[in-house]
Amino acid sequence: MSPLVQPGCSVEIRGLRTEPAEIERALREHPAVARAAVRATDGEPRRLIAFVAPSGDALSLRALRGHLADAKLVPDRAETAGVPEFVAMTGRGHESEAAWTADGLARALADLTRRRAPHTAPAGATERYLAQVWEDLLAVDAIGLDDDFFSLGGHSLLAVRVRIRLQRDLGLEVAPEVLFENSVLRDQADAVDRARSGEAAR
Amino acid sequence: MPGSRPIVSPDEIDRLDFTDRVLHSTRDLAEVWRHLRAHEPVRRQPPHDGLPGYWMLTKHQDVSAVYRDGAHFTSERGNVLDALRGGGDSAGRRMLSLTDGVRHGEVRQLLTKTFSRRGLEVLGVRIRAMARQLIGQALERGTCDFATDVAKEIPLAAICDLLGVPHRDRERIFALTSTMVASETPVLTHADAWRAKNEVLYYFANLSEGRRTAPAEDIVTLLTSARVNGSGLTDDEIVFNCYSLILGGGETTRMAIGGAVLAFLEHPGQWQAWRRGEVAVETAVDEVLRWTTPSMHMARTAVREVTVGGTGIAAGDIVTLWNVSANRDESVFDRPDDFRLSRTPNKHVTLGGGTHFCLGSHLARLEIGAVLESLRELVADLEPAGEPARIYSNFLGGVCSVPVALKGR
Known part of the structure; x- marks a missing residue:
């Protein structure tokens, strides 16, 4: 399990300075989001992870990325650099307080990583x-x-x-x-x- | 005796797999249930094949208590064994029967009027006419398969009328729903069941989309236009609830009606008593419900540590409530293995209990009562005309074929 750190005011991800606390605040303000936490992975390369719990039934990551771009917190919509990776905190147990502790978030990330295959980008x-x-x-x-x-x-x-x-x-x-x-x-x-x-x- | 199955000895209990759909269909477990009620009423089944273990409750008192104990048990992770052992039901909190607490009350409230005695008055007239007509046609032919010619048709027509499923789609819906949780052959695969479920969900997703622009007087429209706390139901809730209603409304009552006629064939004295008009229809319907018990089990998950029948159950444990056993509990029912239409009191658990008590109970009673009354009015005698066939399932129990020869009055 990769340890997660709560980044300070500014953190460099793949050469790009981002403001994790600002991103977290902007996500929380989005009406589709009930709860959000933004963390960075501890090792290199450093990754920024946004944990989000939906307030309703549907959670559109596309809408959240657009929202962050509108707030000028991440680059253009078409860019992926600097945009956090999302972990949707849906389903059983993720409503509990324990799911939002450092351990709980690390577990949620590890669980998603385990369910994913090594990444090859879709081309066609x-x-x-x-x-x-x-x-x-x-x-x-x-x-x-x-x-x-x-x-x-x-x-x-x-x-x-x-x-x-x-x-x-x-x-x-x-x-x-x-x-x-x-x-x-x-x-x-x-x-x-x-x-x-x-x-x-x- | 038509339909009798080999009896399983209690000595075999430790080797039985109660999740095996073939076991329930081909073997008679009455002695096993009797033994468990007497010696091991709260039994622990160990994990098996990498799937979690579960508790089995077989006594009426324990089963009833858990149905009513919403403080310690939840339905939100699933309410049947297969879904719970598979890691939880994907419809949790999006289907009424899999929703607890305040939300459950709010969504149930939307449907209670439709399924109340009053709300079903008009449909009741149609159901009784249909029962007379189908049994009349069977009499003309002399022999029929009561399970397919009558028992299948009435519940399907009634729930499709309520939901608003057009006539042209009903045969297909029946073929799909009868494959979702049970099968007429022992070799139903997971893929078959998944495919059938997917088709039914797809069907109702499209039907409900259509009702948004062209509303009608039916449940699908009611669900699409409903407001709870100022907002509508989600698309998932609408589709999963339609799925639940078609399954709950069509499949269980089909088993009860087919099972009632099989019970008459096996107990000619009870048929004579019924025919002579010695029993009130409401009383007879309850005995049919107890005797047939279409939902063999229901399941819950313990949300916190709890004691049932003196045994400690841990938070997160799967608990199965075996209605088939509770309904034959000798400490509650006098001579429980007798089929006796005049039985009173008759506190069977066929329709569950507590807040999740069967939403369609009036509809089921109406349909079963209509068939019993039509039989009494039109039929002088009935005799077996072939071997009955049982469905294969660990959840739904009953017959999919009951060949019978009918003689008119």
Whole structure:
């Protein structure tokens, strides 16, 4: 488990000066956020982690990044440098005080890290599209090609929401087993591409 | 005797896997339950296959007490064994039956009027007409499969009417819901059940989206337009509650109605007593509910340390309440293994208890009562016409096929 430190007024992340306390305050002010804590990892390379608990049912990391960019606390929306990595504190136990102690936060980060595959960035259009859909539904950022939908907290209703997005955005009807059997992003993008070319051929 | 299963000896208890869907379908566990009630009413099942262990409660007194003890037990992590051992139900706090406390009361309040005796008056007329019609058709044919021709149709039609599911979609919804928690074959895979559940959720996500722009007089519209503390239900809550209602409304009562006719075939004396009009319908319905016990078990999680029947249970432990055993508890029921329609009092736990007491209890009683009354009015005699078949599940218990020959009055 990587130890976390509560950074002071300013900290350098990958050569960029950021203001963790300001970021934490801005996140807390966002209406979709019930509670937030911003910490840095202790080793090198140093990473900035934002732990956020949603106030309602949905938590859009995209909206939170936009909110931080609007407040000029992180660079442009398109940039990723200086933007904290998010850990959504949802589900059982994360409402408790113990979850927000130094140990609790380190555990939450370790738990998410354990469920993620080594990162390979999505490249193709369908891969990037699905990564965005997954991020919206799972509140996990920087989805990689080898990440697994169910390992990241996906469940049957969230899989239904992927199907609804595919229907709405791409006009594509996919059977539920397509998502169940292709739960890794890379495979799911392939399956969606196959389904699209199948529809086009018809 | 139609449908009799080999009896499992209590000597086998330590080797039994109570989560095995085939066990409950193919073996008769009555002696096992009797032994557990007498000797080990609060039993600990050890962890198995990397999945957590759980407590089994088999006495009526303990089962009833836990249903009513909202201070020590929660439903929010799940209320059936499979979901709890699998790490918790994803619908926790987003489905009424998996929500506790203040929010539970607020959301339940939205639905109580629809499911009240008064709220169901109009639907009751349709249900009784449908029961007469289906049994009349069965009489014309001479033989029928009561489980599919009658028991399946009535609860499905009633809950689909209430939810607002169009007629053209009902066969598909039935095929899906009957695969979600149980199966007619022993080889249902996890993927089959997952696929069926996913399709039903997808269906209701689309149906509820449609009702936002085209409201109707149904529960889906009621849920999409509801306000609780000034805000609407979330999309997840709407879809999960529809899922819960179609499953709770369609599947359990199907088991009770099919099981009632099987009980008549097995106990011709009770059929004669019923036919002669010796028993009030409300009394008979309660005995059918006790005898069939469609929800074999329910489950809870202890939220803090607690003592049940003199045994200490730790916070976080999974506790299963075996309704099938509690309903045959000799310390509560006189001659519990007799099917006796005139039984009073009849404090069965088939519909649960406490704040999560079955929301659809009036609807279930109405449907079962309508079938019993139509049988009495129209049928002179009934006889087995083949072997009944049981569903495979560790949660839902009952018959999916009851071939029967009917003679009119």
